[in-house]
Amino acid sequence: MLSSMWKSFSLWDGGNAAGGSSPDARGRTWRFLAALVCLAEVNLNLLALYVKDRQWVSLGLSARRSWKLYEESLEVFKQMKEANYIAKEGLEKSIEEQDILSRLQFGVGLYHFMVSLVPPGLLMVVEAIGFQVCVRTNCGGSLE
Secondary structure, three states: OOHHHHHOOOOOOOOOOOOOOOHHHHOOOOOOHHHHHHHHHHHHHHHHHHHOOOOOHHHHHHHHHHHHHHHHHHHHHOOOOOOOOOOOOOOOOOOHHHHHHHHHHHHHHHHHHHHHOOOOOHHHHHHHHHOOOOOOOOOOOOOO
């Protein structure tokens, strides 16, 4: 959704030939990832309101929208890692980068936790909404 629009504006340069990247492109990429995670969090917070108001259809649609934004954020994160926009383990990450990555990890982990709480008889409904259901394995993996 947003990443395809983002690529069409050619903001993603994939780093230069020397393996580095321009600070401007790196900053745009981090701001884009932060915007994706923020949109996903807003939709995630709407879930609580929909539960309170017992709006089950809106709940399902908002959950799907939020999950797709988190999936897109993970895809952008993987592209950033390939383009060396993510600091290596030995290097320090800025506070903003740590904040964005921790919010992304929390959101993805929360969805995996919520799906794991669904009774086995309702897993078909969860799969129909668009979630991957892996009862015994870790579908999401980790960000590291």
